[in-house]
Amino acid sequence: MLTHKRTLLPFALLHACAIAGVLAGWWPLWVPCITLAAHIALLAWGSATPSAGFYVGHVRRTTTGALALTYDDGPVPDRTPALLDLLEREQAQATFFCIGKRVEQWPELARRIVQEGHAIGVHTQRHAWWWGFMPEATALREIEQCADAIEKATGTRPKLMRPPFGVTSPATARAMRTSGLLPVAWDLRTFDTARSAEQPLIARMLPRVERSSIVLMHDHANASLALTSAIISKARDLGRKLVKLDPMELTVRTLLAPLAISATMLCAAQATPGPRAASGGTAPKAKAHGTQPVPLSADDPIVVRLREQARPDASVQADFTQGKHIKGLAVPVTSEGQFAFQAPDLLRWEVRTPEPMTAVVGNGKVRISERGTERPATMRDKQTYLGIQRMVGGLLTGRTLDGGMPALFFRDGGDLLVELKPEKPGMKSQMERIELRFPIASLVLSELRIIRPNGDATTTRFRNTRRDATIPASTFTLP
Numbered sequence: 150m151l152t153h154k155r156t157l158l159p160f161a162l163l164h165a166c167a168i169a170g171v172l173a174g175w176w177p178l179w180v181p182c183i184t185l186a187a188h189i190a191l192l193a194w195g196s197a198t199p200s201a202g203f204y205v206g207h208v209r210r211t212t213t214g215a216l217a218l219t220y221d222d223g224p225v226p227d228r229t230p231a232l233l234d235l236l237e238r239e240q241a242q243a244t245f246f247c248i249g250k251r252v253e254q255w256p257e258l259a260r261r262i263v264q265e266g267h268a269i270g271v272h273t274q275r276h277a278w279w280w281g282f283m284p285e286a287t288a289l290r291e292i293e294q295c296a297d298a299i300e301k302a303t304g305t306r307p308k309l310m311r312p313p314f315g316v317t318s319p320a321t322a323r324a325m326r327t328s329g330l331l332p333v334a335w336d337l338r339t340f341d342t343a344r345s346a347e348q349p350l351i352a353r354m355l356p357r358v359e360r361s362s363i364v365l366m367h368d369h370a371n372a373s374l375a376l377t378s379a380i381i382s383k384a385r386d387l388g389r390k391l392v393k394l395d396p397m398e399l400t401v402r403t404l405l406a407p408l409a410i411s412a413t414m415l416c417a418a419q420a421t422p423g424p425r426a427a428s429g430g431t432a433p434k435a436k437a438h439g440t441q442p443v444p445l446s447a448d449d450p451i452v453v454r455l456r457e458q459a460r461p462d463a464s465v466q467a468d469f470t471q472g473k474h475i476k477g478l479a480v481p482v483t484s485e486g487q488f489a490f491q492a493p494d495l496l497r498w499e500v501r502t503p504e505p506m507t508a509v510v511g512n513g514k515v516r517i518s519e520r521g522t523e524r525p526a527t528m529r530d531k532q533t534y535l536g537i538q539r540m541v542g543g544l545l546t547g548r549t550l551d552g553g554m555p556a557l558f559f560r561d562g563g564d565l566l567v568e569l570k571p572e573k574p575g576m577k578s579q580m581e582r583i584e585l586r587f588p589i590a591s592l593v594l595s596e597l598r599i600i601r602p603n604g605d606a607t608t609t610r611f612r613n614t615r616r617d618a619t620i621p622a623s624t625f626t627l628p
Contacts, residue, residue, distance in 0.1 A: 153195060153204050153319060154520070156505075160188045165622050196281055196459035199315040204322035208335035208394070212603050216389040218243040219335065221272055223310060223368035224251055232368050232377065233261060234628065239381050242393040243267050246311040246333075246366070249274035249295030256302035263303040268393040270309035271295045271330055281316040290323035296330070308396035309333050329527035331396060337361035341370035351379045358383045363394075367533035437599040442566055451565050452558050455592050460617070463492045463545035468601035473552040474606045492545060494536040495625040509625050510538045565589050 156596045167181035195203025211217045211241045220238075223245055224326035225247040236243055245262050252259045262269050264627055273280065283291070292310060300306045310330040312321060324551060325332055337357055344573075350372050358364075358380055366373055384391055464578040466489040486500040496510040507518045508530065515526040515534045526534075537564065559566040584594040597609040 153192075153322075156191060159222060160184070160191075163393055164188070170501060183603045184501065196316055196318055197314075198316060199312065199332065199574065200336060201330045204317040204319060205325050205332055207332040208363075208556065209334040209336055211392060211394070214388075214390055214603075216358070216361065216380075217363045217392055217394050218366065218380065219246065219311075219363060219394070220244070220366050220368045220373070221246045221332070222251075222276065223247055224255050224262065225369045226258065226388045228370075228373060229255075229258050229488060230261075231374055233265060233267075235374055236402045237265060239378075241381055241391040243391075244270060244333075244394040245318070246270045246272040246309070247295070247299060247475045248272050248276045252295070252298040252302050257456065259299060259302040262306050266393070268309065268395070269299055269305065270304065270311060270333065270394075270422075271306050273300065273329075274298070274309055276313045280313040280321065280340055281318050282553075283321060283324075284347075285320040285323045285327075288321040289327055292324060292328045294326070309394060309417075323524075326527055327525050329530070333363070333394060335363045335365035339366050339374050339376060340407050341366050351376055355383050358389075359387055365478040378410055386626065431463065442561040445558040445560055445565075447558065448555075450556065451560070451589055451592075455565065455587065458592060461493075462492050463617060464620050465541070465545060465614065465616050467491070467621060468613045468616065469609055469611050472610040474608070488540040488541075489624050490538075490545065491625070494538055494542065495558045495620075495623050496534065496541060496577070497538060498534060508534045509627055510534050511625050516627050521628075523627055542545040560589070561586070563589055565593075604621055 158478065163184050164181065167176075167184045170176045171178055171181055195201055199207045200209040205257070218241065220232070220243060224247060229245075245267060247259060247262075249271075252313060259269065271292055272295065273288075273291040275291065277291070280291070296307050309329060310325065310328065312325065312332050315334065317325070337354070339350065339354050341350060354376065366376060370376075381391060415532045466487070468482065468485070468487045468531045470485050472483045474481045483503075484500055485502050487497070488499065489497045494511060494513075495608045496508075498508045498510075500506045505520050507514050508526075513535070515531045517524055517526045517530055555569070557568045557570075559568065565587040567587070569585075571580055571582075581602050583600070584596075584598040585594060586598075587593065588595055594611055595614075596611070597607075599607045
């Protein structure tokens with residue numbers, strides 16, 4: 150993925166070579182001018198294309214088969230109420246990215262958005278034209294003031310944001326990360342504010358709905374009502390489900406790598422005996438040795454051995470390789486790293502590739518380092534890594550967590566296979582099932598698979614696992 154950080158060094162070397170060549174008389178002055186122009190063009194493209202994730206990653210698609218209608222720049226009294234009336238008649242949900250000043254001016258409209266079941270997000274306090282040139286502190290203040298205005302008006306703290314004009318820069322990207330909000334882009338921009346004629350706009354946009362996932366419109370646009378009605382009709386003809394953007398679901402998709410290990414620990418901690426943990430259920434399709442997995446009861450000696458390994462002073466270290474198999478991608482997205490845990494609450498989570506990152510957790514605090522430089526932990530960082538810490542502890546120490554995931558046990562060749570299927574609606578929408586694989590000889594977790602309802606899957610393989618070895622205290626600190 151092309152990002153600002155990944156292109157800095159190559160372009161720095163390119164500029165250095167171009168300048169050195171001019172000084173040495175190898176080529177004319179226009180050569181470094183061309184490299185500079187190319188670099189500026191790349192930076193401008195990355196700034197104006199949020200879906201590229203050049204400066205900071207943005208959500209740009211929903212789940213398969215869903216279509217999200219999103220509206221920027223509201224609320225406004227002459228347009229937003231009529232739009233909400235239309236959405237109510239059509240029984241359709243949407244997402245509104247609101248300007249803080251307008252929320253303060255018309256708080257009743259913001260309240261109505263939330264009360265009628267729509268999602269609401271931050272579009273900064275003033276939607277200033279110079280957003281892309283703001284220093285980090287100013288941009289963060291714009292984000293937080295807007296979030297405060299929305300919370301004051303609705304009683305709901307927003308979890309999503311969209312930058313003004315979709316523009317980002319290194320400074321605003323840092324502010325967005327610090328805010329802990331999830332940036333949202335789009336894959337269908339209607340340009341409804343640039344075209345006032347309804348029918349030509351509708352004719353231009355409808356053919357693009359079939360291959361789109363997140364639609365960008367504006368409540369205050371003259372064509373917003375007619376365009377919304379036409380898109381809803383087209384989406385239903387295509388069998389598409391109209392959805393609001395769910396921060397929890399989008400966060401799971403965006404943070405799939407760290408949540409994968411979190412889910413592992415949650416599932417293992419839930420592997421407690423119960424009626425369904427016996428031989429009931431259907432054996433998983435996964436086969437390690439070409440034979441059908443054999444169901445085991447919760448009191449089988451192998452299962453009992455697994456549960457007896459829990460210790461209140463446990464520790465573990467392991468390397469991992471993770472592959473995310475996502476629909477539409479020919480090859481999986483991979484990452485590698487290692488983690489360490491020392492009971493009761495010390496955790497180190499380190500990703501080596503593709504982007505170096507380290508998180509350390511202890512005493513309820515989270516510290517983050519990227520490329521050797523510490524940065525403030527966002528709210529999302531804290532939720533993710535404190536969750537991992539709790540899940541790891543639940544697995545290793547045997548603490549019981551109420552996750553609503555009864556376990557089914559199977560013998561699959563030389564492995565113990567544990568399958569968990571979420572029962573709580575919130576978790577069922579995020580994952581279809583989870584499979585944990587333990588070699589029977591050691592009963593040390595070797596593989597985790599998370600299968601999502603849309604067919605996406607994440608496989609994490611653990612190796613070089615060391616249990617109950619002494620871990621230096623420096624492991625859980627940052628330089």
